[in-house]
């Protein structure tokens with residue numbers, strides 16, 4: 020069987036053990052004589068799966084009792100609409116504030132402006148989003164219904180190392196590309212969302228963790244299937260959900276628990292990222308594209324000083340089973356996405372390849 024080290028940003032590499040388990044029980048789930056994708060979302064078996072997800076998420080992320088866990092259709096970008104539809108009406112001014120740290124925050128801000136007013140508190144666009152900008156919390160309009168940030172910027176390879184204290188204004192974080200990769204204090208956030216397709220499972224669903232008191236502000240025109248209250252009241256089963264994605268997530272979460280949980284994963288992730296950043300920093304051939312102080316542990320963005328060699332770099336890497344290293348077109352260069360499921364051996368293989376490529380081509 021051929022398996023590569025897959026550095027793609029998402030859908031991304033998942034733990035092999037998880038896919039093997041899914042494969043082994045795919046045709047006959049728990050001896051039902053039917054696949055998990057052939058049983059009702061209202062069956063006892065699926066009820067066990069979704070409750071297992073709730074319990075594992077609560078344990079792994081330390082989710083307090085006053086938060087709800089929702090599994091929402093449509094992936095992460097759908098939350099750019101769902102969040103303002105559900106929250107922008109929290110204050111009569113209908114305003115939402117944003118810190119623009121990349122394309123995803125820009126998109127979210129533009130989408131919120133369809134339902135109210137978007138205020139951009141700070142931006143790092145002047146240097147192509149290569150850093151997390153300073154922001155003056157004194158300028159955060161207290162009439163903002165919430166402040167939206169992207170905690171890890173998948174394209175640009177930056178992350179918020181610590182989070183703003185926003186007081187009465189709920190902090191909303193798009194954690195699509197890092198949720199469960201590092202320890203968090205959930206109490207700092209009013210709402211966290213994450214598309215599944217990086218650290219959690221397959222694409223198409225988003226996990227939403229929302230403080231209960233924020234469930235009551237949906238605009239009247241909010242579609243039922245984007246209304247968080249509907250999801251909260253009906254355990255995310257107002258209609259037929261993506262049962263397979265939730266099942267697979269339950270396996271990924273169990274895997275993460277078996278690995279030792281988020282604290283241990285964070286340590287491993289930091290060490291994996293350091294391997295690659297050190298290789299970049301120790302060389303005159305490669306350079307990092309994100310400011311060192313704001314580097315992501317999930318998406319390592321870099322380039323070659325001689326950019327003419329980039330195509331060759333990506334091609335030769337692929338021939339060496341190091342897959343999908345091409346950077347996003349908004350940044351150029353190369354990007355190694357190293358989510359929880361990327362083993363240290365994958366990062367070591369990349370570093371070795373980089374050094375070998377430099378020796379041959381430098």
Ligand code: PMP
Pocket residue numbers: 028029093094095096097123169171172173174193194195196214222223
């Ligand atoms: N936010 C972030 C931080 C992302 O990385 C992505 C996808 N890479 C999205 C939003 C959009 O996700 P989706 O394709 O599920 O809408």
